[in-house]
Amino acid sequence: KAQKLAPLVRGWRRYHRYCKMDGAKHSLWHISHRAWKVFNQEKKQDRYSTKQLIEKAFPSVPYSENKHVNVRGNKSPFDGDLVYWSERNSKLYDGQTSKALKRQNHSCASCGHKLLSDERVHLHHADGNHNNWKKENLLAIHESCHTYFHMGKSAS
Structure with missing residues (x-):
């Protein structure tokens, strides 16, 4: 389950990497908390192995705000340059x-x-x-x- 969840979370985080998502209602805390509950209910898991699964399912993606490259001067895709x-x-x-x-x-x-x-x-x-x-x-x-x-x- 963690291996299936990791690419989705990584893609979501990369998509939002230029946005400040601290305290946002769309943060991943609720999803990770729910995943922790589901993983922890399995008989083979204890809280330490569940924590390792959560770390695998929710990989960290570097956050960088304001890294957009601005278009130089008054350039336009239609100006012929x-x-x-x-x-x-x-x-x-x-x-x-x-x-x-x-x-x-x-x-x-x-x-x-x-x-x-x-x-x-x-x-x-x-x-x-x-x-x-x-x-x-x-x-x-x-x-x-x-x-x-x-x-x-x-x-x-």
Whole structure:
């Protein structure tokens, strides 16, 4: 039960990590208290093992208030500054994808268009070997370009 509950609680906490939730009526205290009662009623559990289950079910997520990145000056997604918006959106991806985006100047390796928030960015292995994670082998491309590339390969 604790293993099923942990991802839900972690997701809820990550979603609200920029909000100050101290004393909020939507805090997790009531849910954790109810879970403690349910876990403690099981015959195999005592209060110490129940406490360990609660710690597993309610993992801590760091809280950071006011960490939103403000949009610079009077920028707008409709002003045509594709470089600014693609660079800003590249921060949403993990290390390898972000590095590939910077190396390619935030452009798709397949079609050459700028990578914006309209479509997800996929990491493509140029040699087809998914175990080869060298930076020369990794290309950032649009999700549709990636699908089109692999459709063409499987048909031939």
